[in-house]
Amino acid sequence: MPPLPYQLERTVVIRATPETVFRFFTDSARWASWWGAGSTIDAQPGGKVYIRHPNGAETLGEVLSVRHSEQVVFTYGYATGKPLPPGASRVTINLSPDQAGTRLHLLHEFAEAPPRDEHVQGWRFQLSLFSNAVSSEVLADAAATVDAWFGAWMIAGASERDETLANIAAPDVGFRDRFSLLDGLADLTAHIGAAQCFMPGIRLERKGPVRQCQGTVLADWIAVDGDAKERMSGTSVFLFHPDGRIASVTSLSNPPAV
DSSP: OOOOOEEEEEEEEESSOHHHHHGGGTOHHHHHHHHOTTOEEOOSTTOEEEEEOTTSOEEEEEEEEEETTTEEEEEEEESSSSSOOTTSEEEEEEEEEETTEEEEEEEEEESSHHHHHHTHHHHHHHHHHHHHHHHHHHTTTHHHHHHHHHHHTTOOOHHHHHHHHHHHEEEEEEEEETTEEEESHHHHHHHHHHHHHHSTTOEEEEOSOOEEETTEEEEEEEEEOTTOOEEEEEEEEEEEOTTSSEEEEEEEEOOOOO
């Protein structure tokens, strides 16, 4: 390979563990989930890299080195046309633990400046798709977790409520709404018990599907009374830890109907 003096670098933080993130560089189905249907990778030195872009363009490459959950290096070039022939550039992706999950650092090296410049926006876009593909897998059960969260607000027994919340939320989970400024499971479960005393018979229900983007989940909800009459409605914003547990919830209420 000729000297590659022109570099493109980008760093993003993904809300998943390095082990989870790394699987998207070693499994062809996951690889295709962020590149395009039919894309494959053989994640071992000498293994082939194939990318079929949604517009039909094809990228070819060869894996140069792999370090489990830490690094993958491969060549990168196009099967036909410009700006790069196969083997003309090198991609190095490093993964390291981060408080929010995984810090991914991309280095793409080129022999010339013009193709480097043409790939800046491409990688900005592609790594965004990548992060969301990872988040979608980590949060595949987000709807069930959200339902368990809403269900915990109706559990009368403190010990059962504690156990339910401990299974789905981090010990330092935060909760914010117009009446709550809470941090930690002990604070949260005591607050729920008080809410049941002041608002007896109120039940929270998710309304419609959850929406997920980059580790943040939105869930619409309604609060109904014992006669199934809607008393309130709103949207809760769930932020998840890399391990899939709830890190924080901010709940926004809709204005009362006039």
